[in-house]
Every structure is written in C-alpha cells, then in structure tokens.
Amino acid sequence: MGESIEPIVTRELDALGFDLVELRRGGSKARPVLEIRIDRRDEEKVTVDDCAHASRALEARLEADALVAEQYVLEVSSPGADRPLRHAADWRRFIGRRATVTCALLAGGKQEVEILALDGESGAEVALVRDPKGREVQVPLREVSQARLAFHWKR
CATH class of the missing domain: 3.30.300.70 (RimP-like superfamily, N-terminal)
Incomplete structure (x- = not known):
C-alpha cells in the first residue's frame, strides 16, 4: 500500500x-x-x-x-468525537469548539484551546485560539503538527 x-x-x-x-x-x-x-x-x-x-x-x-x-x-x-483537524475547512467548521493542538507556539507545545476564528488565504491560514488562561493566540496552521477536537465525558 x-x-x-x-x-x-x-x-x-x-x-x-x-x-x-x-x-x-x-x-x-x-x-x-x-x-x-x-x-x-x-x-x-x-x-x-x-x-x-x-x-x-x-x-x-x-x-x-x-x-x-x-x-x-x-x-x-466515522471520525469520532476527537476527530482530527487536518484542513482549514475543518478549523472553520469547528469555530467555537475546543481542540487539543500541538504547536511550538503554544505554551508547553500542546494545549487544549478554544477555536475563535480562522483568517488568511490558502496555505497561509491563521487560527485565533483562546488558551486555558484566557489569552488569545494566533496560530498559523502550517505550524500545527497535530490538532484534534477535544472530547470530555459529561457526568
């Protein structure tokens, strides 16, 4: 294969x-x-x-x-509740949701963030996310090594 x-x-x-x-x-x-x-x-x-x-x-x-x-x-x-975010369209679709993102620009290199917006042209998209401390951070998608929707079991 x-x-x-x-x-x-x-x-x-x-x-x-x-x-x-x-x-x-x-x-x-x-x-x-x-x-x-x-x-x-x-x-x-x-x-x-x-x-x-x-x-x-x-x-x-x-x-x-x-x-x-x-x-x-x-x-x-199906992609499941913790589906990967591979393309800009995925990030756009899930604005308002939380995702676990691996990127050197985030504190510790990996954080659960809230997706706030996505701007930019094809190949140069930048996500605006809110980190756990409430700070808004711009993350170029080309810098993201992995991103998945965050899933939490409700009690």
Whole structure:
C-alpha cells in the first residue's frame, strides 16, 4: 500500500458524497490494515450504512487496481468525537469548539484551546485560539503538527 492510495481513496469517497477525514495504515506486511475515517458533507452523523456503502466502493476500487495486499483489513468509520483537524475547512467548521493542538507556539507545545476564528488565504491560514488562561493566540496552521477536537465525558 503505497503513498499514492490517499488521492484514490479521496476521489472514490468524493464520488459518493463523503470527505476523507483520516487515513491510517497499520498492521503487518502480511496483513496490512487500512483505517479510513469519513464524514458526510451534509453535516449529518455518519451512519453504519454510510460506512458499509463507502467500504464496499473502496474495496472494489482498491482490489480492482491491485492497490492492496491479497489479505488486508479495511476499516471504514466515522471520525469520532476527537476527530482530527487536518484542513482549514475543518478549523472553520469547528469555530467555537475546543481542540487539543500541538504547536511550538503554544505554551508547553500542546494545549487544549478554544477555536475563535480562522483568517488568511490558502496555505497561509491563521487560527485565533483562546488558551486555558484566557489569552488569545494566533496560530498559523502550517505550524500545527497535530490538532484534534477535544472530547470530555459529561457526568
């Protein structure tokens, strides 16, 4: 499973009306695991039927193009409550929500912050976030090594 698989998965999901949120590879050489997280464009929750539909389409494409090993595991699921924020559109969509962000510009290099705004042009977007002490910090997305929505269990 080479690096070229992500654009193919993205195109296949796009044709079905889904967005690729995350693609992870794991497992072993003999039995690779391909984990795919999808999201709906209509902002409804991803259903089991959505995952099954996407899985069947991806499986057919990956196998037809011989992009996967003979014995592989394909897991298609929703992005979950702690979904990654990979693109500027993700940051825009979740303004007002809290995220755990890893970035050298934040105190300690990693903090849970509130996303306040996103400005800038493609490739030069800057998120305005509020840190735990209430300070507003500008964080260029190109400086963020990882960001995920924060999830807290309600008691």
